[in-house]
Amino acid sequence: MTLFQFGQTRPEFAVPVLNERAVRASAGILFVVALITFMHAFLLGNFQPTRVFVVAFVIELAVRLFVNPQLAPVYMLGQWVVRHQQPEWVGAPQKRFAWGIGLALGLSMFWLLVVQQVIGPVNMLVCGLCLVFMFFESAFGICIGCKVYNLFNKEQAQLCPGGVCETNPAPRERLPAGTRAVQALVLLGFAVAVLGGARWVSHNAMPTPAMWHHTPASNSAPAADPAQATDPAEVERCKVPEFAKAIGHEAMWKLHNGCPP
Known part of the structure; x- marks a missing residue:
């Protein structure tokens, strides 16, 4: 070589x-x-x-x-x-x-x-x-x-x-008669199935990372002062880095790190 x-x-x-x-x-x-x-x-x-x-x-x-x-x-x-x-x-x-x-x-x-x-x-x-x-x-x-x-x-x-760039390219694949109509129906059925799945998923949403770390307060309990209820260590952990703020990803960073918005 x-x-x-x-x-x-x-x-x-x-x-x-x-x-x-x-x-x-x-x-x-x-x-x-x-x-x-x-x-x-x-x-x-x-x-x-x-x-x-x-x-x-x-x-x-x-x-x-x-x-x-x-x-x-x-x-x-x-x-x-x-x-x-x-x-x-x-x-x-x-x-x-x-x-x-x-x-x-x-x-x-x-x-x-x-x-x-x-x-x-x-x-x-x-x-x-x-x-x-x-x-x-x-x-x-x-x-x-x-x-x-x-x-x-x-x-x-x-x-x-x-x-594809030859003067006499090889003949393209010829599909049997009716194949395109069947393929179109398959694509339509696939799209309907995906849309139906999307609707089902939207009605059965998984908990977000923020929900894993922060349990909502009971409706019967009085609202607590956020400044007193929040752990200082958690506040420090959820402090958004400067690079995330610089690119406008502050909310995304909080979501991926299980921090409240």
Whole structure:
């Protein structure tokens, strides 16, 4: 294996190629970790996992682009996961362009969140965009960055997943007559079942964390002075951190820590 190389050169293909199965597996791994860190920031106001992920994401894509994808840690992990599967070779040039977009987004997040420690809607927008790119890649095999590649390159992408960019693509799957009508009925039944389940759940709500720690006073008992009834240790425990206040997650922090609103 050559140290500095992007894609594999194979005699049956006119352009360097990558194994699409490994690409999708590594995108799925990145997506899961990114989603977990994103939800930590969005729901709990804890941006530390996101900052660590951004550093790892930038290193991963930098190694893929400037050294060799097969030496990038997450890509290697994806290769190992799909090692027993038949490779699906796709063109490397459009993947390089797409990963370049990802690296640009990662560097912007690195500057804003890691270096400047800026917290705001721009971070959420960039994170959300990265999540969409990785989800479409891993779940559907659709490389959004590869679509953009064709807009800026005279030589169009070759060897796309599923043959979608070929001059004579393979024939699409033809469903038996009446299948779409049956599928539509199934989707309708599924939607009705979910809505019915949602109504049942709303009428049988589980107790919130605040209810677990704070039992309502009896209707017959006189109302106590909150200042006297509250334990000082509990007051200290439920003191909202500054980072939660800064991002407007004060109520959410209290909910997740079982504190009264």
